[in-house]
Amino acid sequence: MPQFDFDIILKTLPYLLRDGMSFTLTLTALAALGGLVLGTLLALMRLSTVPGLATFATAYVNLMRSLPLVLVIFWFYFLVPYIGQVILRTERPVEVGAFASALITFTMFEAAYFSEIMRAGIQSIPKGQLSAGYALGLTYRQVMGYIVVPQALRNMLPVILTQTIVLFQDTSLVYVISITDFLGAASKVAQRDGRLIEMYLFAALVYFLISFMASLLVKRLQARTAIIR
Amino acid sequence: MNYNWNWGIFWEMNPEGSGTYLTLLLMGLRWTLATAALAAIIALTFGAIVGVIRTLPARWAVLAGDAWVEFFRNIPLLVQLFLWYFVVPELLPKAAGLWLKTLPNSSFWTGAIGIGLFMSSRVAEQVKAGIRSLPRGQAMAGTALGLTTAQTYRYVILPMAFRIILPPLTSELLNTVKNTSVALTIGLMELTARTRAMQEYSFQVFEAFTAATLIYLALNASLTFLMRRLEKAVAVPGYVAGK
Numbered sequence: 001m002p003q004f005d006f007d008i009i010l011k012t013l014p015y016l017l018r019d020g021m022s023f024t025l026t027l028t029a030l031a032a033l034g035g036l037v038l039g040t041l042l043a044l045m046r047l048s049t050v051p052g053l054a055t056f057a058t059a060y061v062n063l064m065r066s067l068p069l070v071l072v073i074f075w076f077y078f079l080v081p082y083i084g085q086v087i088l089r090t091e092r093p094v095e096v097g098a099f100a101s102a103l104i105t106f107t108m109f110e111a112a113y114f115s116e117i118m119r120a121g122i123q124s125i126p127k128g129q130l131s132a133g134y135a136l137g138l139t140y141r142q143v144m145g146y147i148v149v150p151q152a153l154r155n156m157l158p159v160i161l162t163q164t165i166v167l168f169q170d171t172s173l174v175y176v177i178s179i180t181d182f183l184g185a186a187s188k189v190a191q192r193d194g195r196l197i198e199m200y201l202f203a204a205l206v207y208f209l210i211s212f213m214a215s216l217l218v219k220r221l222q223a224r225t226a227i228i229r
Numbered sequence: 230m231n232y233n234w235n236w237g238i239f240w241e242m243n244p245e246g247s248g249t250y251l252t253l254l255l256m257g258l259r260w261t262l263a264t265a266a267l268a269a270i271i272a273l274t275f276g277a278i279v280g281v282i283r284t285l286p287a288r289w290a291v292l293a294g295d296a297w298v299e300f301f302r303n304i305p306l307l308v309q310l311f312l313w314y315f316v317v318p319e320l321l322p323k324a325a326g327l328w329l330k331t332l333p334n335s336s337f338w339t340g341a342i343g344i345g346l347f348m349s350s351r352v353a354e355q356v357k358a359g360i361r362s363l364p365r366g367q368a369m370a371g372t373a374l375g376l377t378t379a380q381t382y383r384y385v386i387l388p389m390a391f392r393i394i395l396p397p398l399t400s401e402l403l404n405t406v407k408n409t410s411v412a413l414t415i416g417l418m419e420l421t422a423r424t425r426a427m428q429e430y431s432f433q434v435f436e437a438f439t440a441a442t443l444i445y446l447a448l449n450a451s452l453t454f455l456m457r458r459l460e461k462a463v464a465v466p467g468y469v470a471g472k
Contacts, residue, residue, distance in 0.1 A: 063442075066403070066449040068410035071421050071441055078434045082232065092231075169305035175414060183308060196315045204308045211303035 005195060009202050012189045020185030021206075023099070027171050027181065031106035032164045038107060039114025040149060043122055046115065057115070064112035069173055076105040077177050098179045102171075110167055117159050121152030158222040165214050169207060182206070238433045239440065250427050254440055257423030258448075264341045264409040264419060269402055271345025276352025281382060283353065284360045294353065301350035306343070306411050313343040314415040340412030348405050355397050359390035392463055399456040403449055420444060 009016075045057035064072065080101055084094030096104075125148050133143035153160070172183040180188065183203055190199035239251040247253060275297075283294035301309070314336070318326040332338060363386060371381035391398075413422035424441040428434045 063446075066407075066446050067442060068407040068421060068445065070410040070413065071424070071438070071445065074421070074425065075438050075442075078428075078438070169303075172305040172307045173411065175307060183305070187311075197319050200308065200311045200316050204304050204312055207305055207308055208300070208303045212299060215303070 004198060006198055008189065008193060008195045008198055012185075015189070016182065016185050019180055020182035023180065024168070024171050024182040027099070027102055027106060027174075028164065028168045030103055031110055031171070032167055034103070034107035035110030035114045035167070036118075036160065038111035039116075040118045042111055042115035043118035044144060044149075046119055047122060061112045061115050064109055065116075069109060069170055070176055072109050073102075073105050073173060073176060076108065077101055080104055098174075098177070101177070102174050102179055106167065106171065110163070113163055114160065117156050117163060118149075118152055120159075121156035122148055124155060125151055154225065155227075157225060158218050161218045161221070162215065165211050165218070168214075169211060172207070232435065234436070235433055236436055238431055238436050241431070243427070244430050245426075250431065250437075251440075253423050253427055254420065254437075254444065257418060257420035258444055260337065260417060260419040261406065261409050261448075264337060264344065264412060264417065265406040267341035268345035268348060268409065269405050271342060272348035272352050272401070272405060273398075275346060275349035277356055277387075279349060279353035280356025280360065281387070283357045285378075298350040298353050301347050306347050306408055307414060309347055310340065310343045310411060310415050313339045336412065336416040340409065340415060340417045344405060344408050344412065348401060348408065351401050351404070352398065355394045355401065356390065359394035360386055362393055363389055389465070392460075392465060395456065395460045395463075399453060402456065403452060406448060406452065407445075 042057045042061060045053040046061070048054060067075075080096050081093035084090070084096060085092065088094060129147055129151075130143055133147050138146070171181055174181050175184055175187065178184070186199045186203040190196045239254075240249050242248070243250050243253045245253065247256065279294045279297050282290045283298075285291065304312075318329040320326075321329065329335065367385055367389065368381055371385040376384065409417075409419050410421040413419060413425070418426070420441055424437045427437040431437070
């Protein structure tokens, strides 16, 4: 058995939390929010009767869901500078920071998964409610914005949060483009000081505690917000 | 967009000396398939066992099954692979650790086992849900016929439960295939890793990634097709899925 040195964790804890965990949590929160907004739009497109919109949304969602996240991270890592160039009409590909690149990737990727959740939520609303809305003279935007989407969000909240926990774990994959998230920070210390065992065990413990606690909270929330029908 | 497209790149020789760039990618696909196959077998085996354990009447068994699922579900796959690859060999007795580290294709074995165990927690959830979805009367009928608990599971419950959960198992199988790409972090030269290698050798980023995307899509489509065939083949008459 090798010698353990758990002091290394205490010594590097400020770095792990300030540089690493704050990146992971910010990325998770922003990507979840962005993914949810974009995902809701995709779900509405998928359910709309406007020709082309549904096809586009379905194709996008199926494409994203068929590809490994690692490949998508690489795709966007190389593609975003070129997209920026086209949009901003610059001479050369735009330099995009690590955080922006990761945020765009995860937002676009999670949007596909959130769109499926929101589609299920929207489809669970009884048709009569839409008819009632239209009968009151509300427009499509108002029916969706005031009646359908809020209820879909409420019904799907536990699933959305569970997906966010999955997203929280998946953000660790930014490791493949050498970004310093929580795991990246732990891994840097591990390699610098030759303390792989301590650092990776600690990282696993932290991820486990956060995900486990969060999923317990989601379970309680589910019990509290469940609508008795 | 000032990018030099060169779709002929796939027929040019790669600097590894293993043939064309296309061969390079296909060699990656082979590792992806091998890893996914072994991982799927492990996931199905352990997932079925743990899923069954969680439906047993014994309280301690349920607790052990729950602990298994929570452990493998709440740690990111990447971290789990690091644990198997970097940490476990150090914690084992010296000789065993050394044997593990010098094992040929060790990143394949660790990757497949790590991904398999990670996926087993998801399969266990499905198996449990499948068993729970059966009417209680089926297990009772088994007991009434004089079958032991093991026989009831083997001949009555599991054959139905597995048929019910075939569609979600299909998506878990596809997830297993996708998750093999995470093993590139421990040095497995599977499809995504080879795509990266091709991009680094040839600078043809988008051709390489487009090819990988198409290969993954084709793989997904064929697996989905095969699983649908399987669903049809084993469907029980009288159920919605049956004839």
